[in-house]
Amino acid sequence: MKRRKIILFIIMVTVIISTLAAYSNDTDTLQKELAETNRNLEKNRAEQKRMTDELGKIALQIQEYDLIIDKTEKEIKVLGSEIGTTEKKIDIITGELIEAEENIDQKQDLLGSRLNVMYKNGNIGYAEVLLSSRSFPELLSNLDMIKKIVQHDVDLLKFLEIERNKIEDGKVKLENEKAQLISLKNNVEDKKEQLVVSRGQQEGKRRELLTNRKALSDMEDRLERQANEIADEIRRKTSDGEYIAGEMQWPVPGHTRVSSPYGNRVHPILGGTRFHSGIDIPAPTGTEIIAAGMGTVIFAGDLGGYGKTVIIDHGGDVTTLYAHNSKLDVSEGDEVNGGQKIAEAGSTGLSTGPHLHFEVREDGKYVDPTSYVKRN
Ligand SMILES: [Zn+2]
Numbered sequence: 056m057k058r059r060k061i062i063l064f065i066i067m068v069t070v071i072i073s074t075l076a077a078y079s080n081d082t083d084t085l086q087k088e089l090a091e092t093n094r095n096l097e098k099n100r101a102e103q104k105r106m107t108d109e110l111g112k113i114a115l116q117i118q119e120y121d122l123i124i125d126k127t128e129k130e131i132k133v134l135g136s137e138i139g140t141t142e143k144k145i146d147i148i149t150g151e152l153i154e155a156e157e158n159i160d161q162k163q164d165l166l167g168s169r170l171n172v173m174y175k176n177g178n179i180g181y182a183e184v185l186l187s188s189r190s191f192p193e194l195l196s197n198l199d200m201i202k203k204i205v206q207h208d209v210d211l212l213k214f215l216e217i218e219r220n221k222i223e224d225g226k227v228k229l230e231n232e233k234a235q236l237i238s239l240k241n242n243v244e245d246k247k248e249q250l251v252v253s254r255g256q257q258e259g260k261r262r263e264l265l266t267n268r269k270a271l272s273d274m275e276d277r278l279e280r281q282a283n284e285i286a287d288e289i290r291r292k293t294s295d296g297e298y299i300a301g302e303m304q305w306p307v308p309g310h311t312r313v314s315s316p317y318g319n320r321v322h323p324i325l326g327g328t329r330f331h332s333g334i335d336i337p338a339p340t341g342t343e344i345i346a347a348g349m350g351t352v353i354f355a356g357d358l359g360g361y362g363k364t365v366i367i368d369h370g371g372d373v374t375t376l377y378a379h380n381s382k383l384d385v386s387e388g389d390e391v392n393g394g395q396k397i398a399e400a401g402s403t404g405l406s407t408g409p410h411l412h413f414e415v416r417e418d419g420k421y422v423d424p425t426s427y428v429k430r431n
Contacts, residue, residue, distance in 0.1 A: 064098065065270055082289055086354075086387070089285045093357045096278045099271055106268045113261045120254040127247040134240040141233045148226045155219040162215060166208045282359035286366065287419060289354055298371025300348025303427045304393050306377060307400065307411050308345060310338040311430040314410065317423040332421045333376065333414035340381050340409040342400040347375050347413075347428055348393040352385045361412065362404025365397050372419070375427075378412035379403055 315335035354366035361378035368374050381401025402409045415424045
């Protein structure tokens with residue numbers, strides 16, 4: 056649902072951008088288009104911010120999944136080695152069981168040969184009884200005499216059988232333990248598989264968001280260009296007559312430091328070398344910004360990355376621009392004198408801190424403002 060809204064917004068704005076030029080007739084229309092472009096820029100930036108926030112959350116979730124997956128992998132490893140240990144124990148106990156059974160067989164053989172010897176010595180009647188006896192208890196109850204002779208062997212056999220049963224019980228216990236460990240391991244492996252799937256879903260969301268944000272960012276660039284082009288168009292249409300400003304004044308009284316000069320520079324927010332179309336004069340928010348010279352306000356309002364901006368036409372195709380203000384004191388069409396307060400400094404638009412971005416244009420082309428205004 057959210058995605059469809061974003062795509063719709065992109066299509067809508069793309070249509071607006073491509074049709075804007077056709078409707079650029081008079082200044083009023085241009086002002087409306089500029090306002091529309093700025094609204095779209097605001098929406099665009101808000102949407103990008105929302106996506107960035109969501110990307111942050113997803114990154115945290117992925118990190119969490121990685122931690123849990125790591126933990127389950129360790130669990131699986133521990134269970135695997137426990138199963139190995141149990142198997143070794145089962146091997147040992149199986150050996151012990153075989154030994155115990157061999158021992159019992161030997162004793163039974165011994166008992167058998169003892170009885171055989173008695174038979175050869177002539178105790179045939181007893182031997183027959185003995186040989187037809189189906190169990191030791193029967194044998195014992197039947198023959199008192201033999202009891203004395205074989206008592207020791209029988210006791211020993213009893214003892215050996217008890218021992219063998221104990222070993223067998225142990226083996227069964229170990230086999231149960233092994234079965235439990237295997238089922239535990241299977242459970243943890245299932246859990247891990249689910250976690251990997253969930254992580255994959257988050258990754259998918261992340262990629263999608265990145266793609267959408269990139270599309271919005273590209274559109275933002277186009278909207279910025281569009282806003283600047285409209286503002287240029289407004290300037291071209293309104294600037295005429297003789298140059299009336301005389302010698303210009305420094306636009307921020309009391310603040311003469313230039314933090315970023317005119318010309319090519321590394322952009323503080325966007326990175327990469329970009330052309331800086333004016334000079335930056337740092338000043339606290341609320342500092343008085345004055346008109347550099349007499350002229351007519353041809354733009355006062357939001358201007359894309361420039362934020363709250365004033366443009367003054369001084370005649371002779373010379374205009375000055377004052378950007379990033381916190382508050383504007385003039386409106387379009389106002390006649391201003393040099394030195395008159397027109398705005399208060401701020402950090403609106405694409406800005407890293409409160410400062411005035413000041414531009415001068417001749418015939419619509421950027422020039423170095425320091426050739427017009429001197430620090431005083
Ligand atoms: Zn600047």
